[in-house]
Amino acid sequence: MSDPAPIAGDFLSLLAAHQVPPVRGDVSLSAPIQTQATTVFAFHFADGILMAGDRRATAGNVIVTDRVDKVIEIDAASLLAIAGVPATAFEMARVLQTSFEYYRRSQLQPLSLPAKVRALARLLRENLPMTMQGVGVVMPLFAGLDHATTPARAKIYFYDPLGAQFHAVGYAASGSGSGTIRSILSFQERHGEPKPSEMKLPHAVQFALRLLMVASEFDSATGGVNPETRTFATIKVLRAGGVEAIEAEQQAEFLRA
Numbered sequence: 001m002s003d004p005a006p007i008a009g010d011f012l013s014l015l016a017a018h019q020v021p022p023v024r025g026d027v028s029l030s031a032p033i034q035t036q037a038t039t040v041f042a043f044h045f046a047d048g049i050l051m052a053g054d055r056r057a058t059a060g061n062v063i064v065t066d067r068v069d070k071v072i073e074i075d076a077a078s079l080l081a082i083a084g085v086p087a088t089a090f091e092m093a094r095v096l097q098t099s100f101e102y103y104r105r106s107q108l109q110p111l112s113l114p115a116k117v118r119a120l121a122r123l124l125r126e127n128l129p130m131t132m133q134g135v136g137v138v139m140p141l142f143a144g145l146d147h148a149t150t151p152a153r154a155k156i157y158f159y160d161p162l163g164a165q166f167h168a169v170g171y172a173a174s175g176s177g178s179g180t181i182r183s184i185l186s187f188q189e190r191h192g193e194p195k196p197s198e199m200k201l202p203h204a205v206q207f208a209l210r211l212l213m214v215a216s217e218f219d220s221a222t223g224g225v226n227p228e229t230r231t232f233a234t235i236k237v238l239r240a241g242g243v244e245a246i247e248a249e250q251q252a253e254f255l256r257a
Helices: 011-017 086-107 113-126 128-132 178-191 201-218 248-256
Strands: 040-045 048-053 057-059 062-065 071-075 078-081 141-146 153-159 165-168 171-174 234-239 242-246
Touching: 011 086, 040 078, 040 141, 040 153, 040 178, 040 201, 048 071, 048 078, 048 141, 048 153, 048 201, 071 086, 071 234, 078 086, 078 113, 078 234, 086 113, 113 128, 113 141, 113 153, 113 165, 141 171, 141 234, 153 171, 171 178, 178 201, 201 234, 201 248, 242 248
Parallel strands: none
Antiparallel strands: 040 048, 040 171, 048 234, 057 062, 071 078, 078 141, 141 153, 153 165, 234 242
16 A cells, blocks of 8 residues: 655655655663753844854753754754754654755745644644653744745744744743843843844944853852853854854954953
């Protein structure tokens, strides 16, 4: 009996047609302590969206590494920031990258932003069995360009572990240090000068680095930023022209300015 034909251009349906789950995971009672990656956030600045994350990953009270890249370029018009279990989140990112490219090549056009947002929600729902057992929990942030508007407009979305999606008007944060970061972003947007949405790139990067510095003072799982040890964040910006990574040298320069 032949396999059912997949929906054209839908990579996730192609996996389902061949009974291949996009994210695998078996849980045992002797499972080791999970590695967790936090903290990530995104906010609108004057030219687009800045998405950032510290570089620490922990397992219980142990620091596993301070070299994790938590902001991933999915394609030329979208970014994913991971908070939660890196093994699950990185696999979701790889599935999304393949899915978006598969659609672009098969349909000769990029996937729309609403479809991209739903694709991530679908992966989170398919991860529900692991989530309900407290294993492999992921609470990502997603940013993408909406080409349905002219000019293309960048938007931020955040998710809960079950796959519910929410549009963030100005900013979003996830992970153990997110409470501190959201509080500062809220205060700055309401009462600060300039507001995050009015900042130019150098000021926005400097502000993001200081957010992580403050968050690390109140949360041991947040790595923070330390210019003396050349420890900086992962920062990427999404503008109408695409994605740009802000490397450590630029971050150091902006922080000194």
